[in-house]
Amino acid sequence: MRVLIPAVALVFLAPALVAADGLRAVADMKGCTNPAITGTATLAEQVTAEGVKEVTVELRMTGLADGKHAVHIHEVGSCEPCAAAGGHHDPGPAGQPRPDTASDDVPAADINHPFHMGDLINLEVKDGVGTLKHTTNRVTLAPGRLSLFDADGSSIVVHTQQDTYCDEESDLKKGCAGGARDACGIIRRVE
Secondary structure, eight states, X not given: OOOOOOHHHHHHHHHHHHHHXXXXXXXXXXXXXXXXXXXXXXXXXXXXXXXXXXXXXXXXEESOOSEEEOEEEESSSOOSSGGGGOSBOOOSXXXXXXXXXXXXXXXXXXXXXXXXXXBOOOEEEETTEEEEEEEESSOBSSSSTTBSOSTTOOEEXXXXXXXXXXXXXXXXXXXXXXXXXXXXXXXXXXX
């Protein structure tokens, strides 16, 4: 059975298809302390028929310990050292990007995790290789409040432990967002 799409519908779909073409980014992932950890992240923005921007993040890593590892988009485009990436990407009037670091107040001032704009799903690693594909509408590659390309850029961080997606009323359990940083990559536009 053939389905015919009216020409009028194609006019409405065309802007979404055109908008997705030039919005791409990559990050070359490097180990924070272990040079054997490497990988690549690719990000591609697409626009739904309703006009919602979505970014698909694909990540491939080698050299990590087997198991699950938290993955987050961080607020600063810097990885030297990995702590320079700052906290989780979470712009906006109530954004607080630091879910559980050694310098946090007790109780934690930020209990927004796992609802930061840069919070992604865990990376599963088996036999030293991990792949992840995740689509989110919490960030954009295009200009705007959720853009990863603000004044100081953004980076992707892979953590040592898994994210348990902790969501507490008053304080977060230490390490629930992945703990230490194993790898970092600065997100850069692909022209």
